[in-house]
Amino acid sequence: MSEELTNELLFFFNGFSSWENSIVRASDLTISEAHALEVLGEHEKMNMKSLAQKLGVTTGTTTVTVDRLEKKNFAKRESTQEDRRVNLIVLTEKGKKAFEEHHNYHLQLTEQMVSVLSEDEIRQFHDTLKKINMETF
Amino acid sequence: MSEELTNELLFFFNGFSSWENSIVRASDLTISEAHALEVLGEHEKMNMKSLAQKLGVTTGTTTVTVDRLEKKNFAKRESTQEDRRVNLIVLTEKGKKAFEEHHNYHLQLTEQMVSVLSEDEIRQFHDTLKKINMETF
DNA sequence: TAATATAACTTGAATATCAAACAATAAGAT
DNA sequence: ATCTTATTGTTTGATATTCAAGTTATATTA
Numbered sequence: 001m002s003e004e005l006t007n008e009l010l011f012f013f014n015g016f017s018s019w020e021n022s023i024v025r026a027s028d029l030t031i032s033e034a035h036a037l038e039v040l041g042e043h044e045k046m047n048m049k050s051l052a053q054k055l056g057v058t059t060g061t062t063t064v065t066v067d068r069l070e071k072k073n074f075a076k077r078e079s080t081q082e083d084r085r086v087n088l089i090v091l092t093e094k095g096k097k098a099f100e101e102h103h104n105y106h107l108q109l110t111e112q113m114v115s116v117l118s119e120d121e122i123r124q125f126h127d128t129l130k131k132i133n134m135e136t137f
Numbered sequence: 138m139s140e141e142l143t144n145e146l147l148f149f150f151n152g153f154s155s156w157e158n159s160i161v162r163a164s165d166l167t168i169s170e171a172h173a174l175e176v177l178g179e180h181e182k183m184n185m186k187s188l189a190q191k192l193g194v195t196t197g198t199t200t201v202t203v204d205r206l207e208k209k210n211f212a213k214r215e216s217t218q219e220d221r222r223v224n225l226i227v228l229t230e231k232g233k234k235a236f237e238e239h240h241n242y243h244l245q246l247t248e249q250m251v252s253v254l255s256e257d258e259i260r261q262f263h264d265t266l267k268k269i270n271m272e273t274f
Numbered sequence: 275t276a277a278t279a280t281a282a283c284t285t286g287a288a289t290a291t292c293a294a295a296c297a298a299t300a301a302g303a304t
Numbered sequence: 305a306t307c308t309t310a311t312t313g314t315t316t317g318a319t320a321t322t323c324a325a326g327t328t329a330t331a332t333t334a
Contacts, residue, residue, distance in 0.1 A: 276334085277334075278334090279330105279332070280330085280332090281328100281330080282330105283327080284327070284328095285324100286323105286326105287322100287323090288323085289320100291318100291319080292317105292320100293317095293318095294315100294317095295314105295316080296313100297313090298314100299310105299311080299312080299313105300310080300311075300312095301310075302307100302309075302310090303309090304307085304308095
């Protein structure tokens with residue numbers, strides 16, 4: 001029952017991961033830089049702690065990643081008056097452009113995935129994902 | 138149009154990755170060992186090259202991973218008459234058990250995901266995934 | 275003010291990964 | 305048959321990824 005669905009799901013995740021890795025390797029970003037960029041692109045300003053949480057890694061790891069993003073000029077740290085311990089990370093123009101480009105690849109993958117589906121199937125698939133995301137993750 | 142669906146997909150993949158990582162960290166396997174185990178558990182015997190391909194890494198990387206699996210007694214290399222360059226990797230009893238345990242977690246996650254869906258939705262979801270997997274990955 | 279908590283960084287160590295070079299073996303060509 | 309080329313897997317050297325634990329600076333609470 002669930003066995004077959006599980007295998008399809010694993011194949012799906014696996015396919016996505018491989019695709020993602022090959023996209024990233026073809027860019028001038030490393031994997032963790034790309035992951036950080038994906039998150040930062042969706043948020044105007046973000047402190048280290050919430051970025052770390054979103055990425056599912058420790059703040060120490062995030063420090064290293066943001067160091068590199070900063071060195072490569074994709075992002076920069078901004079301090080804030082309210083709490084002087086906090087660093088807000090913002091994307092530079094270069095960072096925003098890199099995010100857009102990366103995001104476009106995601107859009108293209110989505111288009112390719114749904115190209116085999118009918119309008120109805122797409123809608124249904126979207127609804128199902130929403131439900132699962134709300135409930136499970 | 139595709140924008141929203143893309144975001145749900147990214148959230149979905151992200152949720153799965155985080156879940157997978159936390160499961161693995163709670164076990165006595167590393168991430169790459171677990172990935173190799175996932176593949177090896179589905180194949181009786183597998184040579185290094187095809188294992189590397191399935192994992193989406195180089196054979197050099199796979200050598201290291203299999204070395205550790207072997208050292209930890211989860212798998213072993215077997216040589217073959219037909220082609221003496223080839224190493225066939227097989228799981229030990231301990232490896233098979235670890236695979237089963239890991240796979241059970243996947244089954245549980247699937248159950249949890251579909252618990253919000255109707256019978257019809259589950260069938261539809263399954264069909265859609267099959268189509269996408271066939272076409273895209 | 276003193277004690278405690280929090281945000282981010284640093285350090286040291288283990289893993290993960292790649293590209294390139296290498297060794298052993300197989301397959302194909304002349 | 306032997307010479308050349310291709311393939312399988314390992315090794316090497318380098319970089320990247322990550323964590324846990326400890327540190328520093330700043331906030332919050334008692």
